[in-house]
Amino acid sequence: MRPPRLDQPFVTGVMDTPAGPVPRVSKVFSGKDRMGAFKARWGIGRMNYRVDAGLYAIGEPTAESPVFVTANYKLTFDLLRRAIASIDGWVLVLDTLGINVWCAAGKGTFGTDELVDRIEASRLGGIVNHRKLILPQLGGPGVAGHEVKKRSGFHVVYGPVRAEEIPEFLEKGLKAEERMRTKDFGFMERLALVPMEVVPAVRLGLIVAAGLFILCFLLGGLSLSKALEWFVVPAGAIGASIFAGAVLTPLLLPWLPGRAFSTKGLVMGILSALLVLFLSHGSGMLERIGLFVSIPAMSAYLAMNFTGSSTFTSLSGVRKELRFALPLEIGGAGAGLLMWIIALLGR
Amino acid sequence: MRPMVYLKNVVTLAHAPELCNGCGACLSVCPRRVLQRLNGKVGIARRDACIECGACQRNCPHGAVTVKAGVGCASALINQMLGRKKVCCTVGD
Numbered sequence: 001m002r003p004p005r006l007d008q009p010f011v012t013g014v015m016d017t018p019a020g021p022v023p024r025v026s027k028v029f030s031g032k033d034r035m036g037a038f039k040a041r042w043g044i045g046r047m048n049y050r051v052d053a054g055l056y057a058i059g060e061p062t063a064e065s066p067v068f069v070t071a072n073y074k075l076t077f078d079l080l081r082r083a084i085a086s087i088d089g090w091v092l093v094l095d096t097l098g099i100n101v102w103c104a105a106g107k108g109t110f111g112t113d114e115l116v117d118r119i120e121a122s123r124l125g126g127i128v129n130h131r132k133l134i135l136p137q138l139g140g141p142g143v144a145g146h147e148v149k150k151r152s153g154f155h156v157v158y159g160p161v162r163a164e165e166i167p168e169f170l171e172k173g174l175k176a177e178e179r180m181r182t183k184d185f186g187f188m189e190r191l192a193l194v195p196m197e198v199v200p201a202v203r204l205g206l207i208v209a210a211g212l213f214i215l216c217f218l219l220g221g222l223s224l225s226k227a228l229e230w231f232v233v234p235a236g237a238i239g240a241s242i243f244a245g246a247v248l249t250p251l252l253l254p255w256l257p258g259r260a261f262s263t264k265g266l267v268m269g270i271l272s273a274l275l276v277l278f279l280s281h282g283s284g285m286l287e288r289i290g291l292f293v294s295i296p297a298m299s300a301y302l303a304m305n306f307t308g309s310s311t312f313t314s315l316s317g318v319r320k321e322l323r324f325a326l327p328l329e330i331g332g333a334g335a336g337l338l339m340w341i342i343a344l345l346g347r
Numbered sequence: 348m349r350p351m352v353y354l355k356n357v358v359t360l361a362h363a364p365e366l367c368n369g370c371g372a373c374l375s376v377c378p379r380r381v382l383q384r385l386n387g388k389v390g391i392a393r394r395d396a397c398i399e400c401g402a403c404q405r406n407c408p409h410g411a412v413t414v415k416a417g418v419g420c421a422s423a424l425i426n427q428m429l430g431r432k433k434v435c436c437t438v439g440d
Contacts, residue, residue, distance in 0.1 A: 106400065106418050140376030140402030141416060158375045176375070183378040184350060259354050261421075308420025310351075312379070314399040315417030315424075317354040322424055 001121035004052035004093070010081070015057040019123035024057045027085040033078055040075050041192060043199045049074045053095035055122035059088035063129040066170065068159075069115065070136065071096040071104050083163035087170065090128065094118055105142030112144050116151045125153070134159045134166070134174070137181060185311045190250050193309045197246040201302050205238045219344050230344060233287055236276055237336070241295050244272035245302025253310070261313070262325035265303020269296030286343040294336025301329040350379075350396065358397040359415040362390060366411035373403035373412050382412070 004023050006014060009032060011023040040046045053072050058081065067090040070080045077093060084091075094114045096104035104110035115133075119125070135143060137158045145156035160169050160180035169176055212234045213227060220226035245265045249256065256264035273295035277288055304325060307313040360381065369389055373382050382403055383392035389411075391397075401416025 102400075103418070105402075106416075137376060137402075138378060140378075140406055141400045142405065144405050145372060146406070146408040161378055178380070181375065181378065182350070182380055254351055259352070304421045308418065308422055310419075312351050312396070312398055313353045313419030314358050314397060315415070315419050316357040316359055316399060318419040318421050318424060320354055320357050322421060326425075 001054070001117065002052075003122070004054035004056060008051060010051070010078075011056075015061070017057075017127045019126045022055050022057050022090075022127075025081055025091070027058065027081070029078065029082050033074075037075055037078065042195045046196075047098060050098040051077045051093060053093045053118065055124060055127070056091040056093065057089075058084060058091055061088045061090050063127065065089045065128070066134055067092055067124065067128060067132070068134050068166070069094065069139070071099065071101045071110055073098050073100045073104075076100045080163045080166075083166050086167060090124070092118060092122060092124065092133070101136045102138040102141075105139045108142050110139050111142040112147050112151075115143055115148055119152045119154060131155055132157055134169075136163070137161045137176070138183065183311045185253075187251065190253060193306075194247055194250055197250055197302070197306055197309065198242065201242045201246040201305075205242055209235055209238055215341075216344070219341075233280065233283055233291065234337075234340060236280065237291055237295050238298070240272045240276045241269060241298035241302060244268040244295070245299035246306075248272075249299070249303040250306050250309070253306075260304075260321045260325065261307050261310070262300040262304045262321060262329065265300040266296050268303065269299025272299065284343050286339045286346075290336040290339030290343065293339070294333050297329045297332025297336065300325060301333070304329070352395050353398070353419070355395050358394060358399055359413075360391060360394065360397045360399065360403075361413050363411045363413070364388065364390070366409050368409060368411075370408065372406045372408065376402035376406050378402070 006023050010026050012026045013024040014021045015024045036049060040049045050072050051074050065088050068080060068084060069092045070076055072093045072095055080091065094110055096109045099107070099109065101110050131154050133154050134157050138161055140158060143156060148154055148156050157174050159166060160176050161183050165180045169180060213231050216227040216230040217224070220230060245268065249265045249268045252268070253264065256267055258264050258267065273292050276291055276295060304321065307318050362382070367389055369387065371384065371389065373389065374384060378400065379393070379396040379398055381391060381393050381397045382389055385392065398419060399414050399416055401414055403412040404414050404416060
């Protein structure tokens with residue numbers, strides 16, 4: 001395990017410790033950090049947005065200063081760095097392959113083994129006098145506190161879910177209130193996740209749309225103008241579904257009826273299908289039924305994909321939802337496509 | 348606003364009172380306040396709020412809490428069904 005590099009852009013200096021030089025991180029959240037966060041939210045270079053694992057210093061920490069453990073996804077690291085900018089402390093970054101704490105804990109990369117190895121490799125025991133580590137509470141699925149204690153001598157204290165609450169957690173003598181212990185899922189948080197719902201959905205949508213356009217072109221006797229005219233209906237259906245299922249459903253999640261995400265997406269899809277039908281009064285009956293069947297089906301499918309980004313779904317629940325919803329979604333989209341093709345052939 | 352809750356009666360969470368010594372490790376890691384201390388004894392208070400993250404099981408020194416832990420992510424499950432290796436957090440890259 002190599003120590004973290006000193007030439008990373010957010011490193012401003014070096015701190016000499018009994019265990020060797022430790023990089024000191026900047027307390028300033030720069031324009032470059034902001035840009036990096038924005039790009040990660042849109043899925044650009046997201047899987048490689050990382051910092052080196054290992055020990056860092058923030059401020060002027062001493063042997064008594066608290067140690068915070070985090071993941072090496074830079075978005076996560078920056079959240080912590082900003083939250084504790086007023087604190088002198090140590091940050092122990094685990095190698096989670098650039099994944100956030102919660103997801104990495106679920107996979108075990110933010111885990112007992114990695115933590116114990118990282119404590120060893122960074123020679124943390126020779127740098128601090130105490131034997132306490134503050135972990136993000138959401139690291140719990142990966143780290144067994146009692147095992148870490150047994151294997152490293154360090155006592156794991158689970159801090160608040162949100163990094164912003166660390167200063168208050170420290171002030172209260174490492175006590176977390178009920179509020180700090182729960183994961184909510186507010187509007188702004190859902191909004192931040194929408195781009196990563198839209199980007200993959202649009203990517204898939206464009207592939208399907210390209211296929212349908214070629215179909216229009218072939219069925220229309222290789223006439224480009226005819227193809228364009230026919231293409232409007234499926235393109236509208238795909239666009240409306242993405243907007244309903246990947247944008248509006250996540251944003252309006254708590255206010256939409258039903259517990260299953262596909263139900264919520266279905267409702268949103270029916271509303272947007274009605275709007276599309278209202279706007280496309282020129283098309284024939286079969287096409288209109290096709291729209292009314294396929295848009296809610298595709299919207300429900302896309303909404304279902306938001307389960308992974310949400311904070312309150314379970315594996316057993318999603319499995320159950322998939323069993324009843326997926327066949328209906330595929331059936332609905334397929335039936336809509338079939339009706340549209342039949343309508344085209346009948347022209 | 349009340350926290351959102353997913354499907355009813357699906358989770359695999361179980362708590363064995365005979366193995367539990369009431370240390371409370373599970374209480375501090377549960378992000379959904381599913382497990383709570385009532386009259387001094389730890390128990391399941393809000394079963395349907397459980398997301399099967401497995402933090403309680405992982406941090407119970409006595410094996411008193413069990414759950415089939417996993418991630419409630421439809422695209423990961425669909426990928427799994429299709430035999431693709433991609434997991435939830437890497438979708439789209």
